Structures are given as C-alpha cells and as structure tokens.
Amino acid sequence: MHSESAEHRDKAGQSQDEWLWGWDPTPGIVSVWAENDGWALVWRRLPETGQLVRERVRFRPWLLLDRLDDLLHVGDRLGLAGSADALIEYRVLDGPGELRFLVSAEDGRTLSSALLHGASQRLGKRIGHLRDLGHDTVLSLSPEEQYLVATGRTYFRDLPFDKLRRMQFDLETTGLSPESCRIFMISVRAPSGATQVLEARDDSDEAEAELIRQLVAVVQAEDPDVIENHNLHGFDLPFLDTRAERLGVVLALGRIGSGGLRQRAARRGTASEGDARRRVRFIAPGRELIDTLDAVLRYDFATRELPGHGLKAVARHLGIAKEDREYIPGDRIHEVYQRDPERVRRYATSDVEEVAEVARMLGGAAFALARMAPRRYERLADAGAATGVLDPLLVRAYLRAGMALPAHQAGDGTPHQGAALHLFASGVARRIVKADVASLYPSLMRAFRIGPKRDHLGALLAIVDRLVERRLAAKAAAKAAAAGSVERYTQEALSAAMKLVVNTAYGYMAAGGTLTRFADVHAANEVTRRGRATLDLMCRELAARGVTLLEADTDGVYFAVPESWTEADERRTVDEVAALLPPLVHLEFEGRYAAMLSHEPKNYALLTYGGKLLLKGVAFRSSRAEPYGETFLRRAIERLLAGDIPGVRDVYLATLDALRRRELPTYEVSSFVRLTKSPAKYLETRDSRRELAYEAMLASGRTAWSVGDKVRVYRAKGGSGGVVESPEHAAYAADGPDRRDYDADHYSRLLRDTFASRLARAFTPADYAAVFADPGQLSLFAPSLDTIHSVLNRQ
Structure with missing residues (x-):
C-alpha cells in the first residue's frame, strides 16, 4: 500500500513538473x-x-x-x-x-x-x-x-543565457518622424562583443538605402539568435521599417525567406497603420527581437528602485555606464554629428554596449519564463503575467492531462475584497526593520489548498507550488551573490519574474470571469480573509514584543525598534513571530535601516546605515514629476533623516533661489506627459479650454502628433508652454541653447505646495510652516530651526 502511494505521488509530481516545464x-x-x-x-x-x-x-x-x-x-x-x-x-x-x-x-x-x-x-x-x-x-x-x-517543448533547455548569440543595434536619425527624417548612422554590437558604426556617406536616398542594406548584411553574416535594443519596438524597428519601405529596401532581418518584417498584436508597441488604437510589434522569423525596455519595466515593477526607465538612467543606476561615457541630447545628435562625428560615434557605441549589459543583468526574467511557458521568447518578454504566462501554462497542463478546458464564466456579483494594507504611523522613525513575507497570498493558497473551483485538475495550485519554490531559490541566490554583480541582478530579475507570476495567480482568480478562464472571486476572497488574519497576527505579535509598527501589507511589515536593541534582538524577534505563522508562510528578516520617512501607504523613504537613500512610491518617484522637484525631495529627505533640520531649510532656499534666478535648465522644470488627443480633437475644444501639453506642442511649432506620444513640456512665462528634449547629462545647458523662459513663480509655488508638502508629516504644523516659509515673508515669532525636531504621528 505504501509503495503504491509513493508511486502515485511520484507520477503526480512528474505530471506537475511537466505542466510547468x-x-x-x-x-x-x-x-x-x-x-x-x-x-x-x-x-x-x-x-x-x-x-x-x-x-x-x-x-x-x-x-x-x-x-x-x-x-x-x-x-x-x-x-x-x-x-x-x-x-x-x-x-x-x-x-x-x-x-x-x-x-x-x-x-x-x-x-x-x-x-x-x-x-x-x-x-x-x-x-x-x-x-x-x-x-x-x-x-x-x-x-x-x-x-x-x-x-511539450520550450526554449533554452540546458542553454545558459551567455550561450545565446545576441546582437544589439541602435539607430541615429535626423529626427523622430520616419516620414520626413532619415537614418544617418547605425551602431552595431556583434555577439562577440565587437562594435562597429555604419554611416551614410551623404544625405541622399541612395546613401540611406545602402546604409540599411549594410545593416541587413551584418545581421545575416553574424546570424544572431537574438537582436536587442532599448525601445526597439517603440522606435528603432518602426522607424527602420518605414524608411526601408519608402526606399525600396527589403528588410530581410530574419532567418527565412527574402521578405521583410512581419507584425503581431502586442500590449506595447507602435500604432497599427489601419487602427491607431491597436498596438503591433515586428517579427523577424527565426530570430527573437528583444526590447530591453520590457525588462526594465518588469524589474522596476517589482523593485521600484530605478530612477527612470531610459537607457542612460538605467545604465548609470546599474553601474554599467563608463565614467567617460559620451552624452548628447536626443534632439541635437545630428547637429553634433555634422561638426564632430567622432563624438557621435562614441555616443552610439556606448548605447549598444549598455543595451547588451542591461539585457544581461535584467533579461533573466523573460529568459526563465521562456524555459517554462509555451510561447516564443520575444512574446514572453512583454507578456502580462496572467494571460501571457499563466494561461499558456494552464492550457498546456489541461491538454497534457487530456482534460477539457472551462469556458469563461461571468461571476455571481460577489465583490472582490481588497488586499490588507495598514499605515500605523507617519512621520520620521528611527532604527527600522523590514520583515518580509515571501509571496503571502500564493503561500496561503498553497498552505490551505485554495484554488479555483473549476480547476478540476488542480493545475493552478501545482504551478504556484513550483513557482514559489523556484522564486525562493532565486531570492536566496541573489542574497548570496556579491552586491552589484551580474549574478545578483540576474537572480533578482528571476525572483521578480517568479514573484510577479505567482502573485498574479491570486489576481487571476479575483479577475472578472470574462478576463480569466479560472476566475473564482469566492476563492480569492478566502485567500484575502486568511491574508488579513495572518497579517493581523504578525502585527499583534510584533507589537507585543515592544516594537513600533509603521506599515504592513502583503509584502511585509516595517517597524521601529527600541534604541537599546541590537541586530541580534531584531532578528530573534522576527524569527519568533515567523514560528507562529501558518505552514508555508515565510516571514524573513529582510533589512534594517537607520531612519524612515513614512508619508502614505506604500510611499516612504529609507536611509540605510551606510547613508544610502531609498525612495519608494509615486509621491517620491514618478516619471511625470518635474526633475527639480524630485532632486529637491532627495536632498531634503537626506537632511531630514540625518536630523539636520537647518539643512532641510537650506535645500529649500537653494532650490527656490535657483528657480527665481532661472539657474536651472528648462528640462528640470518639465513634466513627462502622454498626449491623449489628436491635433484635430484638441483644436475642437481649444477655444473653451486650453491645456498646457497641447499649447506647448503648438508653441513649439509642432502641429502634428499621434495619440499616445509622450513628450516633456513646461509652463513658460505668461502661461504659454514649451517642449524640451530629455538631456542625458548635466552638461546639457552648457552644450546648447536653453531659453530658460519658464514661469519661475509657478514652479516656486509648485516647490512648496506639491513637493515640500510631502515632508509635512515629519513636522508639527507650526514647525513645517517655519521650515518652508518664503524668505520674503518670515514671521517675527517663528521658532529657531535648531529647536525643531521631526515627529512620528501614530494613526
């Protein structure tokens, strides 16, 4: 009897492994x-x-x-x-x-x-x-x-990432529109790591066509498995395809046939010619076209640590960028090339070198998913975790087991209960500990075997079991690897991908029946209920041991410890509470910090004991925020968490002074916006309601744009607007003309009312007013800055 049970378990385990791999x-x-x-x-x-x-x-x-x-x-x-x-x-x-x-x-x-x-x-x-x-x-x-x-085949079995033949190429163009602008340079990095720069001999159609043919010849000669670039599907391939078609060049970048690129529907990509609302990506049969922007977005969704998603910002953050890296503003590359071509060659070469390293450090997630899910590698690179990863796995599992799949089914009207999130205190706390819950909801699904009622095969739970185990192994490997190493980033990317997929299993059940095949709001609510109970238990037990709770959610708990505690005390407390949790729910000591500014749920700043500042949440990091405001916040929070209140005041006054003197480049006051109206649509309502983004486009002489375009705009003097290109280096203002005609008074008000206000919870109202008082409106009764201290407000 025992041997039969063991044999049955072995067969079940083998089947479940087949469902995943x-x-x-x-x-x-x-x-x-x-x-x-x-x-x-x-x-x-x-x-x-x-x-x-x-x-x-x-x-x-x-x-x-x-x-x-x-x-x-x-x-x-x-x-x-x-x-x-x-x-x-x-x-x-x-x-x-x-x-x-x-x-x-x-x-x-x-x-x-x-x-x-x-x-x-x-x-x-x-x-x-x-x-x-x-x-x-x-x-x-x-x-x-x-x-x-x-x-039952998948990509990359027994093949390490570094064994792929990966090529990178990047276009340099005279402008952003392929309808009216040209490609004048293409930088290429071969799989061997060797780089070359291809250049058009002049600005004629014939020269550009020959340049494109050179690229095709290099790709065919090097025969890469993968072609990579940053924003490859958003800019380079659409631009290249349009120019090749206009010039009559066959863009034979694939491994079969002599035709050009093909297309597929995609979540992110370029607008389809026939339908501007539909997004498409290009395909080169036989090769995988990988956009490193996808890897960056997936990584930052999980870690929330990148300062931006552009190649240069990511490369600097990851330590990839060389100290002598050449930077040139995007709108001036062709102009610089005409007088200093060697400088642009260095710039373009650095681009492809950085793309190769970003892909190597952050590409592990899609690479790992391609070893599991029955989809092409390039499709998994931009796939959503639910319909893009879980659905293919579940379809394969059911067909492998010879089981019929359920149809999508509308729910019975039961609402989904949201995840637990507690903010216990706001302001400044010191001696912080983060206790991490490793995939709480998937762990509860596993511990109590909570899965969709209509998943008669039990495939979702089986897949979650295997994914959680793989994620925990990757997380441990990342911690064991050297800080800043390729191995650490690779394992972190893998852990982030696994976390995204396993956490989606809970959301997959909670989604409406028309969205996912195995939706089950009742099962999702049971997971939520147990999650709330588990989180409440953790918080009660931590508080009973003398800590000050700050914030808790399904990712873990932040709390402050008494001044007398050592790191050993902190770790022992986490271990004691972890022992009280349900089986398979892992509470781990994740980190300790010198101080924390708690602003709102999921929006906080942490200062490590080594002096590094970490900002989390859109209140402190947002692609739409004006750069000068984020710079102010970073510098002011550093002083705040160091206990230097006069220093906070100095940062505020220095920023205010730089604005009023217009010492800041215009880029620093610009915001990143997405255009949601076509030119015709905006002009229909312009007389009754004027909007800065579109007025900025028109004022800059840009009368044509597409819905979905993203631009940086600013408010100029008199209430008009302007458009500014993103610089890649602080030398931008000295490297070219900058009108600096922005509305200094507007941005001064924004500094206090929007950015400084995110520090309000760190002070009493009177102290906050004193720290951020306008220098021209100081009160005779304002307290001395030396007597002001940060506060922590219990909720």
Missing part, C-alpha cells in the same frame, strides 16, 4: 517559426559546441472547440483521432469543461476554412475569422504556440 527534453531551442500549413522550423544551439542546427518538422495544427456541429458538414472526412481516411480528426477530452473537442488537421488552413464554413451555415451569416466565434467557442493559438503546446 514541458516534457520534451530537446535542448538549446533558440527560436521557433511555424506556419498554418503544418510545418515548423526549429533553430537549436547545441549547448556543448554552440553549433546552430535547423530542423524542419511536421506538426498537426489544432483548435479546441465547444462543439463539433460546425464540422459535421465534412461528413466521413471527420473522424476520431487515428482514423485512416479522416481529413479532420477530433478527440473528446475528459472532465466537465466546455471546450472539450480537440480537432486537428495536417493543414491548419483546411481546418479553419471548414470550421468557418460550418459556423456560417449554422449562424446564417458569414463568419470571416475564428475570433468572430468568440473565445468561449474556440481556442485558437498562434502556430508556434500550437507546436510548443503539442510537443
């Missing part, structure tokens, strides 16, 4: 391209030798249906799987799910055509595309995903 051990897949005709091309790089192998294999395109009615018209040519003469084969899957008919054919076009013909007859109207039948009627994946799901 697939079952085909074929190593080194670096790209897959499949067509509806039932042929797939698979490129593999042999882990031992690095040799590239190309395989052309047959597969049976398939669909998953809720009925066979629409295929009955083919008569005897429809048969059970294995039928000798069947044109279309079907298999009836087990279980109560609605999508139970797995149909396949040697040619996917034949299958789709037969289904659409039958559906048109049944519905009495022409059905031209499978998506018109609705996702509750048919599940249709891309040919590559059909192939990967059916075979």
Whole structure:
C-alpha cells in the first residue's frame, strides 16, 4: 500500500513538473517559426559546441472547440483521432469543461476554412475569422504556440543565457518622424562583443538605402539568435521599417525567406497603420527581437528602485555606464554629428554596449519564463503575467492531462475584497526593520489548498507550488551573490519574474470571469480573509514584543525598534513571530535601516546605515514629476533623516533661489506627459479650454502628433508652454541653447505646495510652516530651526 502511494505521488509530481516545464527534453531551442500549413522550423544551439542546427518538422495544427456541429458538414472526412481516411480528426477530452473537442488537421488552413464554413451555415451569416466565434467557442493559438503546446517543448533547455548569440543595434536619425527624417548612422554590437558604426556617406536616398542594406548584411553574416535594443519596438524597428519601405529596401532581418518584417498584436508597441488604437510589434522569423525596455519595466515593477526607465538612467543606476561615457541630447545628435562625428560615434557605441549589459543583468526574467511557458521568447518578454504566462501554462497542463478546458464564466456579483494594507504611523522613525513575507497570498493558497473551483485538475495550485519554490531559490541566490554583480541582478530579475507570476495567480482568480478562464472571486476572497488574519497576527505579535509598527501589507511589515536593541534582538524577534505563522508562510528578516520617512501607504523613504537613500512610491518617484522637484525631495529627505533640520531649510532656499534666478535648465522644470488627443480633437475644444501639453506642442511649432506620444513640456512665462528634449547629462545647458523662459513663480509655488508638502508629516504644523516659509515673508515669532525636531504621528 505504501509503495503504491509513493508511486502515485511520484507520477503526480512528474505530471506537475511537466505542466510547468514541458516534457520534451530537446535542448538549446533558440527560436521557433511555424506556419498554418503544418510545418515548423526549429533553430537549436547545441549547448556543448554552440553549433546552430535547423530542423524542419511536421506538426498537426489544432483548435479546441465547444462543439463539433460546425464540422459535421465534412461528413466521413471527420473522424476520431487515428482514423485512416479522416481529413479532420477530433478527440473528446475528459472532465466537465466546455471546450472539450480537440480537432486537428495536417493543414491548419483546411481546418479553419471548414470550421468557418460550418459556423456560417449554422449562424446564417458569414463568419470571416475564428475570433468572430468568440473565445468561449474556440481556442485558437498562434502556430508556434500550437507546436510548443503539442510537443511539450520550450526554449533554452540546458542553454545558459551567455550561450545565446545576441546582437544589439541602435539607430541615429535626423529626427523622430520616419516620414520626413532619415537614418544617418547605425551602431552595431556583434555577439562577440565587437562594435562597429555604419554611416551614410551623404544625405541622399541612395546613401540611406545602402546604409540599411549594410545593416541587413551584418545581421545575416553574424546570424544572431537574438537582436536587442532599448525601445526597439517603440522606435528603432518602426522607424527602420518605414524608411526601408519608402526606399525600396527589403528588410530581410530574419532567418527565412527574402521578405521583410512581419507584425503581431502586442500590449506595447507602435500604432497599427489601419487602427491607431491597436498596438503591433515586428517579427523577424527565426530570430527573437528583444526590447530591453520590457525588462526594465518588469524589474522596476517589482523593485521600484530605478530612477527612470531610459537607457542612460538605467545604465548609470546599474553601474554599467563608463565614467567617460559620451552624452548628447536626443534632439541635437545630428547637429553634433555634422561638426564632430567622432563624438557621435562614441555616443552610439556606448548605447549598444549598455543595451547588451542591461539585457544581461535584467533579461533573466523573460529568459526563465521562456524555459517554462509555451510561447516564443520575444512574446514572453512583454507578456502580462496572467494571460501571457499563466494561461499558456494552464492550457498546456489541461491538454497534457487530456482534460477539457472551462469556458469563461461571468461571476455571481460577489465583490472582490481588497488586499490588507495598514499605515500605523507617519512621520520620521528611527532604527527600522523590514520583515518580509515571501509571496503571502500564493503561500496561503498553497498552505490551505485554495484554488479555483473549476480547476478540476488542480493545475493552478501545482504551478504556484513550483513557482514559489523556484522564486525562493532565486531570492536566496541573489542574497548570496556579491552586491552589484551580474549574478545578483540576474537572480533578482528571476525572483521578480517568479514573484510577479505567482502573485498574479491570486489576481487571476479575483479577475472578472470574462478576463480569466479560472476566475473564482469566492476563492480569492478566502485567500484575502486568511491574508488579513495572518497579517493581523504578525502585527499583534510584533507589537507585543515592544516594537513600533509603521506599515504592513502583503509584502511585509516595517517597524521601529527600541534604541537599546541590537541586530541580534531584531532578528530573534522576527524569527519568533515567523514560528507562529501558518505552514508555508515565510516571514524573513529582510533589512534594517537607520531612519524612515513614512508619508502614505506604500510611499516612504529609507536611509540605510551606510547613508544610502531609498525612495519608494509615486509621491517620491514618478516619471511625470518635474526633475527639480524630485532632486529637491532627495536632498531634503537626506537632511531630514540625518536630523539636520537647518539643512532641510537650506535645500529649500537653494532650490527656490535657483528657480527665481532661472539657474536651472528648462528640462528640470518639465513634466513627462502622454498626449491623449489628436491635433484635430484638441483644436475642437481649444477655444473653451486650453491645456498646457497641447499649447506647448503648438508653441513649439509642432502641429502634428499621434495619440499616445509622450513628450516633456513646461509652463513658460505668461502661461504659454514649451517642449524640451530629455538631456542625458548635466552638461546639457552648457552644450546648447536653453531659453530658460519658464514661469519661475509657478514652479516656486509648485516647490512648496506639491513637493515640500510631502515632508509635512515629519513636522508639527507650526514647525513645517517655519521650515518652508518664503524668505520674503518670515514671521517675527517663528521658532529657531535648531529647536525643531521631526515627529512620528501614530494613526
């Protein structure tokens, strides 16, 4: 009996591993391209030798249906799987799910055509595309995903990241519009690490066309598995594709055929020509096109530590940028090239070198996901965790088990209960400890086996089990690696990706039934209830041990400890409370800090014992905020947490003085905005309501823009506006003209009313008024700054 149970557990564990990792051990897949005709091309790089192998294999395109009615018209040519003469084969899957008919054919076009013909007859109207039948009627994946799901194959088995042949290229253009501007330079970094700069010989059509052909020739000669750049899909590829088409150059960057790039729908990308609301990305069959901006966004979503998402800001933060790195404002690159081409060559070369390192440090997340989920690597790089990662895993698990998938199902109206979040105190606290809860909600799902009611296979919980284990291992490996090392960033990126996916499992259940296939708000609410109870238990037990609670949520608890405590006391307290929690819920000592400014829930500043300042939350870090304000906040908070109140006042006065004297570059007062109205739409309402962003565009002579464009704008004297390009270095003001015509009075008011106000909770009202009083309106009764101290307010 015991051996039978053990054998059953072994088989169950093997099945669950297959759900997460697939079952085909074929190593080194670096790209897959499949067509509806039932042929797939698979490129593999042999882990031992690095040799590239190309395989052309047959597969049976398939669909998953809720009925066979629409295929009955083919008569005897429809048969059970294995039928000798069947044109279309079907298999009836087990279980109560609605999508139970797995149909396949040697040619996917034949299958789709037969289904659409039958559906048109049944519905009495022409059905031209499978998506018109609705996702509750048919599940249709891309040919590559059909192939990967059916075979159990995944990318990159047994292949380390550094064994990929990765190439980076970056365009330098005369402007931002491919309709009217040109490419004059392309920097390229080969897989070997060697760099070269390709340049147009002059500004003619022929020279630009030859430049593009040179790039194509280099790509074909180097034969990379992956092509990378920062904002590759947002700028470089759309610009390159448009210029190539206008110049009659075939952009043959793929590994098959002689045609140009293809397109796919995407969450983030460039606007489709036919529909500005639809986003698309380009595809080069046989190669994976990776935008490092995706990796940066995914990493920062989890860590919230990057100062910005632009390549230069990220490279500086990660310590990648060289000390002598050349910086040139984006709008002046071509101008500088005309008088100092060597400087632009150095700039362009640094771009591709930094992209390569950013991809290496932060690309581990998508690389790890591609080893699991049955999707192309480049699709997983920008995929959402729920429909982009969990859905493919669940579909593969169900089909592997021979189980029918449920259709999307509307909820019964029960509202979802939000996650627990407590702010116990605001202001300044000292001797801070962070106790981290490793994936609280997924851990509770595991501990109490809470999963969607309609997941009869138990696949979601099984996948969460494996992902949590993998995430904890990556987190431990990151802590063990040297600070600032590639290994640490790689493991942190992997941990962040796993955390994002496992945490999405809870959100996946809580989502509306039309959004996710296994939505179950009742199960999600049970997880929430247990999460609140667990968090309350932690907080009670910590408070009983003499700490001052500051903030608690599903990520962990911040608290201040008595002055007499040592680090050993802090760690012992966390361990004691951890021992009281449910099984599989891990509370860990994550870090200790000298001081903390608690502003609002999820918005705080931490000062390490080494003097490093960490800012969390949109109150202190936002891409839309004016840079001068964020600089002020950083400097003022550093002084505040150091206990130097006169220093806070000095920072405020210095910033105020720099504004009024217009010593700050215009960029520093600009804000980053997204344009949501077309020129025509804005002009319709301009007479009744003027908006700064659009007035700035018009004042700068820009009468054409697209919905979704992002620009930096500022308020000029007299209430008008202006547009400013983002500089990449502090030397911007000295490197070119800067009108500095901004409204100094407006930005002075903004300094006090918006930015300084984020320090208000650190003082009593009277002290706050004294610290941030206008120098021209000082009160005779204001307290001495030397007598002012920060405060902590219990909620």
